[in-house]
Amino acid sequence: MAPDAVERIAIESDADVVTARQRARALAVTLDMPSTDQTLLATAISEIARNITTYAKRGEVCIELVRDANGRRGVKVVARDHGPGIADLERALTDGYTTGGGLGLGLPGARRLVDEFDIQTAPGEGTTVTLVKWTRG
Amino acid sequence: MAVPILKQGPFLIASIQSALTDTDVLQLRDDVMAQVTRHRSRGIIVDVTSLDVMDSFVSRSLQGIARMTRLRGAETVIVGIQPEVAFAMVQLGMSFEDVQTALDLEEGLALLEAGFGGT
Numbered sequence: 001m002a003p004d005a006v007e008r009i010a011i012e013s014d015a016d017v018v019t020a021r022q023r024a025r026a027l028a029v030t031l032d033m034p035s036t037d038q039t040l041l042a043t044a045i046s047e048i049a050r051n052i053t054t055y056a057k058r059g060e061v062c063i064e065l066v067r068d069a070n071g072r073r074g075v076k077v078v079a080r081d082h083g084p085g086i087a088d089l090e091r092a093l094t095d096g097y098t099t100g101g102g103l104g105l106g107l108p109g110a111r112r113l114v115d116e117f118d119i120q121t122a123p124g125e126g127t128t129v130t131l132v133k134w135t136r137g
Numbered sequence: 138m139a140v141p142i143l144k145q146g147p148f149l150i151a152s153i154q155s156a157l158t159d160t161d162v163l164q165l166r167d168d169v170m171a172q173v174t175r176h177r178s179r180g181i182i183v184d185v186t187s188l189d190v191m192d193s194f195v196s197r198s199l200q201g202i203a204r205m206t207r208l209r210g211a212e213t214v215i216v217g218i219q220p221e222v223a224f225a226m227v228q229l230g231m232s233f234e235d236v237q238t239a240l241d242l243e244e245g246l247a248l249l250e251a252g253f254g255g256t
């Protein structure tokens with residue numbers, strides 16, 4: 001899998017959250033991803049990147065174009081921070097669970113918006129969320 | 138980028154022009170509240186036509202604006218949610234149940250006028 005393009009965006013402020021989702025959409029456009037799917041991906045990134053600024057203060061989002069074994073193309077997003085981590089991941093992935101006075105929709109919602117969703121976290125060590133949105137057909 | 142707010146008779150029209158940071162959204166909330174108070178407005182339209190993403194923060198903030206202005210006797214109508222944005226909001230799990238929405242500015246104004254016209 002040739003690394004077509006990898007973009008790394010430092011996430012430190014709310015403006016970086018906007019940049020991350022806009023850069024991902026720009027990459028999705030190069031794959032001719034349907035505009036609805038671009039919107040779903042951009043919305044998921046917004047949630048995940050905001051969780052970085054809210055809970056970990058800073059981190060990064062890396063966006064790359066990927067290709068699966070069948071040649072299908074997609075956009076992969078890795079959001080990484082070294083913040084407090086998530087003690088109860090199962091609850092954090094449940095609609096409505098929040099420790100930050102939010103709606104508790106960010107993680108479970110982002111999971112519904114993309115094709116692949118993975119989260120690695122450990123208290124005191126940080127959190128890494130990986131998302132993939134595939135082009136159709 | 139600040140959101141311009143225009144006064145049109147008893148109503149205010151806030152037209153979002155470009156992607157909003159969280160700071161911009163909070164600024165919009167404060168500006169709307171200040172202007173509703175200053176002008177004793179009866180209704181507010183927030184035009185989100187240009188937003189390509191409405192995530193949980195923006196949605197929650199718009200709901201907050203609607204609730205706060207209602208306590209001041211003013212109804213808020215969100216207009217121009219794009220079809221793809223609406224789809225993403227539903228997938229995300231956002232419900233806009235207690236917030237008035239309309240297709241576009243014209244319909245939003247008609248809604249406000251139907252509710253508050255003649256008063």
Ligand SMILES: Nc1ncnc2c1ncn2[C@@H]1O[C@H](COP(=O)(O)OP(=O)(O)OP(=O)(O)O)[C@@H](O)[C@H]1O
Nearest residue numbers: 051055085092098099100102103104105106107127
């Ligand atoms: N990067 C992270 N680091 C540490 N904790 C996190 C992180 N992301 C999420 N969490 C924890 O998981 C919970 C659920 O996150 P989620 O994004 O679903 O909801 P929220 O941020 O609380 O509210 P919303 O996103 O709806 O505004 C958070 O309240 C927080 O406790």
Ligand SMILES: [Mg+2]
Nearest residue numbers: 051102106107
């Ligand atoms: Mg969140």
